[in-house]
Amino acid sequence: MEELVKTQLDSIESEGISPYCAEIGATGSTGLSGQKPCYRPSREEAEAAVKTLLSWAGDNPDREGLRDTPKRVVKAYEEYFQGYEKNIGELLGRVFSEVENYNDIVLVRDISFTSHCEHHVAPFLGKAHIAYYPSNGVVGLSKLARLVDAYAHRLQTQETMTAQIMQALVSHLKPRGVAVMLEAEHMCMSMRGIKKQGSITSTVQFAGLFENNPEQQARFYTLLRGAR
Numbered sequence: 001m002e003e004l005v006k007t008q009l010d011s012i013e014s015e016g017i018s019p020y021c022a023e024i025g026a027t028g029s030t031g032l033s034g035q036k037p038c039y040r041p042s043r044e045e046a047e048a049a050v051k052t053l054l055s056w057a058g059d060n061p062d063r064e065g066l067r068d069t070p071k072r073v074v075k076a077y078e079e080y081f082q083g084y085e086k087n088i089g090e091l092l093g094r095v096f097s098e099v100e101n102y103n104d105i106v107l108v109r110d111i112s113f114t115s116h117c118e119h120h121v122a123p124f125l126g127k128a129h130i131a132y133y134p135s136n137g138v139v140g141l142s143k144l145a146r147l148v149d150a151y152a153h154r155l156q157t158q159e160t161m162t163a164q165i166m167q168a169l170v171s172h173l174k175p176r177g178v179a180v181m182l183e184a185e186h187m188c189m190s191m192r193g194i195k196k197q198g199s200i201t202s203t204v205q206f207a208g209l210f211e212n213n214p215e216q217q218a219r220f221y222t223l224l225r226g227a228r
């Protein structure tokens, strides 16, 4: 039985197509020499790459303290970037239509997230605020948090992540309007480069009722400030 499970896992890994390519429907060469964008290296190859970076940084990857670091880093990567494995449609799948005719704004504030920027693979940490006006029903509140996590656990910019969350809600929930705001501190700004700590980047995207509607946007900001 164990052998069977292992064989199945091996066959999935040996396909060597990255989840990113699987999602956008692209296929690529499976072979390290090609280094095509869709090629997904094995765990061993990923660990070897971490070892190379450790040597390049100037340390000895074979010393005791670093010996298991490549394994740990790859495991951490698995966790940081598990969003590639998430199917957004499935995640938002179920809409609750019996909500006693509730059709006003739904706002979930302060959904904390941790992500990594695609330029430096440096963490950025912050909060997401999501509001929407339901049309055919509402989605479970925890689904909104899961949606934020699914995109946060991928490589992108904060701007892209804001647009992705909005777009996912527009296409899967078909609400009358969506507002998404992210506020985050970027380690690539506080630990490297300009080295400024504590600055917060805000990004906002509006769709439907909120778009080009200062009154609705003001309502969103007022509700956000509400209990602060």
Ligand SMILES: [Zn+2]
Pocket (backbone or CB within 6 Å): 117, 118, 119, 120, 121, 122, 186, 188, 189
């Ligand atoms: Zn960055």
